[in-house]
Structure formats: C-alpha cells, structure tokens
Amino acid sequence: MNRVASLKRTTSESTIAVSIDLDGQGQSSINTGVGFYDHMLTALSRHSLIDMDIHAEGDLHIDGHHVVEDTAITLGQAIDTALGDRRGVSRFGQATIPLDESLASCVVDLSGRGFAVCSGEPDAQVYARIGGSGVPYQGSMTAHVVQSLALNAKACVHLTLLAGRDPHHIVEAQFKALARALRFAVELDPRVTEVPSTKGSL
Numbered sequence: 001m002n003r004v005a006s007l008k009r010t011t012s013e014s015t016i017a018v019s020i021d022l023d024g025q026g027q028s029s030i031n032t033g034v035g036f037y038d039h040m041l042t043a044l045s046r047h048s049l050i051d052m053d054i055h056a057e058g059d060l061h062i063d064g065h066h067v068v069e070d071t072a073i074t075l076g077q078a079i080d081t082a083l084g085d086r087r088g089v090s091r092f093g094q095a096t097i098p099l100d101e102s103l104a105s106c107v108v109d110l111s112g113r114g115f116a117v118c119s120g121e122p123d124a125q126v127y128a129r130i131g132g133s134g135v136p137y138q139g140s141m142t143a144h145v146v147q148s149l150a151l152n153a154k155a156c157v158h159l160t161l162l163a164g165r166d167p168h169h170i171v172e173a174q175f176k177a178l179a180r181a182l183r184f185a186v187e188l189d190p191r192v193t194e195v196p197s198t199k200g201s202l
Contacts, residue, residue: 001088003186005081009074013066014058016074022082022186024051032056032071034064036130036137036168040175041071047179050079050186064135065144072145076114076152079186083153086110086202088192093184099173102164106157106177108185112202114151118143120161121170128167139167142174154202155185 003022008015028045030038033056045052054075058067083089089110096105121142128139150157159178164170195202 001188003082003084005078007074007078007081009070009077011066011070014056014070016056016058016067016070017054018071018074018078019053020075020078020082021051022079023188024049026051028052028054030054032064032067033058033060034068034135034137035132036171037064037068037071037141040137040171041075043172043175044179044182047176048182048186050182060135064137065141068137068141069144069148072148073152076149076155079149079153079155079182083110083186085195086112087195088188089196090185090187090189090192091196091202093181093186095177095180095184096162097173097177097180099169099176101166102169102173103162104164104170104173104177105160105162106174106181108178108181109156110154110185110202111156112154112197113156114154115156116143116147116150117158117160118146119159122164125167125170130168130171137171139171142171146174146178157181
C-alpha cells in the first residue's frame, strides 16, 4: 500500500504544492517564505515520520497569513488523500511534549470529520511575532494552522498548551505534540484489517 499524495492549490493569494508519504522517515524539503513556519513544518515532518515536500509562494508583501493558512489547508487535503479509506490505521494518537518551560498535549482522531480545539495559550501569544529577518510568524496563526489542517484532513484534533512562557517554545511544543500524535494515529496496525469504526467507514 502506497500512502502518498501530491496536491497543488492555487488562489489569488498563494500557490501551494505539497507531496507527502505517510510511511516515510520524516524527511522534508520545506520552503514557504516564512522562516519560522518552515522550521515548524520541518519539525512536524521529522516527529510524525511523514515525508513532506512543501513549497509555497504568495502575498508575503502583505504578511504571512495567507501562505501559512493555505499551506495548512493543502497539507490537510494531502493527508486525507493519502489515508484513502483509512483501512488498517490506528486512528487515534496522543502525545504530550515538553520544550523547556513549555508543555503541550495533542490528541488526534482520524474520525473522517474535521474538528479542532486549541486551548491554553496565554493571551499575549496572539500578538507574538516570531522569527528573525524576513516575514515573521504570528503567534495567532497556530490555531489557524491546526484548524485548517484538521478540517481538511477530516480529523478531530485537540491541542492543549499546559505550560509555557516563551512564544517560540510554545509553538514548537505545540507542533511537536501534533506531530507525535499524528504519527501514532496514521500508523498501520497489523491487527486491524478493516476500517477502525463500528460504522464501517470513516
């Protein structure tokens, strides 16, 4: 079974190309023009073991919002495509990941229904601008990324920040928790030969 997908999404605001392999080794080539987001997507690939090739162009002269969100939409669609009918997947994944003072927990259900809950961020996180030279990553975008990914991957995601002070550490803990939970959820279970649902479909 080859669980791969390649998708391209073009709007007046961005052009996104995504290729993934759910059964990869966490190898990635990421270029969105938003440096910190590239760093987070690289971590998402590495810790989920999903190979990712992501290249995005867009209206970065405005800010990074459209490119960041549209990349998450396309990545979610690619995950949904690569999962196929979801036969044999573990379906559920859970992880709690620290990064220094930050601690994030994520639970993923490949339910076939998109839903996302992001909670626990300090109020100031939405105003954080993270990154060096170039286009910064807005702290408010993590919730947008998770929601866009979950809705388009047709997955239920609960991402909870349990502790954190530094905006960089907060986002990195969140992405790594999401990555690890995804890794467990998409993993094939050799004991599961059907779709893991009493309904018979996901």
